[in-house]
Amino acid sequence: MSVTNTRPGGRSSRIRAAVHRAVRELLATEPAEALTLPVVAGRAGVHPTTLYRRWGSLADLLADVATSRFSGDIVVPDTGSLREDLVRWTTDVAADLTDPDVLALMRAAVGSGTQGGCACAADRHAQLAAMLDRERERGGDPPEVGRAVDALLGPLYYRAVFTEHPAEPGWARELVDALLR
């Protein structure tokens, strides 16, 4: 994927905004299999060649949309307590994952077969690491980030994508308790 010009207000960024909006609207209204670069181009009012040149493939376009959607959307709490930070953050992530539009984008990004992980996860890892690092700086002995990913992000994303059991109230705290006990 090459995004050569993202100057706000420039033609390139207007196209990017229109294309991202078209993807989100199509995901909300059409079956996933209907999503192709030509269909997105038609919806966005952009020539298909532009999409192929700029994003290369549907997988790369979906990764770009996912990166936008999942970056900076959730604030990392700083309560002074690792447990409380993790409970608040896990609750926010769980709530985000009940949004049908978010689920549709995640499913599509996964299904398009992007290698190298889903853009919907990278920012979450960094946020977890930030909270654990802060606890370490306070002199605490937090779990490794890999363990926290397994214990929190694993079940959150697994339930959202693979099961029909949405997050229940109190579940976020259970997950954090299981990690920190």
Added chain:
Amino acid sequence: MSVTNTRPGGRSSRIRAAVHRAVRELLATEPAEALTLPVVAGRAGVHPTTLYRRWGSLADLLADVATSRFSGDIVVPDTGSLREDLVRWTTDVAADLTDPDVLALMRAAVGSGTQGGCACAADRHAQLAAMLDRERERGGDPPEVGRAVDALLGPLYYRAVFTEHPAEPGWARELVDALLR
């Protein structure tokens, strides 16, 4: 999805086998977005109408293929020790999830947006429940199946689908230790 005739050797089961094989072959060779019912029909040498009548949608066809693939493929161990059973089973599931064909099918089944969970998970829940029930019958006090799903299946499937970190040796035992400690 209605599968009216699955008599072994019958015309209907021959068609099903050809269509399933076509899906697996296409997933192994083509980008996910190329997978449509007409493309599958062409590959299987079956009229597209047959596929629409029998499976209704690509999502339902992928769910059917996933159900076949993920049913009965992993044997539930019975060593007499819950911990050892879970370590062996988790190791087997983790190994299965390193198979590129399995990952492609899972990603496609997720991406096709089937509501009601992915067929790649239902059988795994039942297997976990069987091991935990056996421990309870022995007089043990195993965790609830929901907790075991969160602690084992969550991280296994999350890593496989959302990250590029494959399972490392010893990881299965770490997950089980975190659940049973």
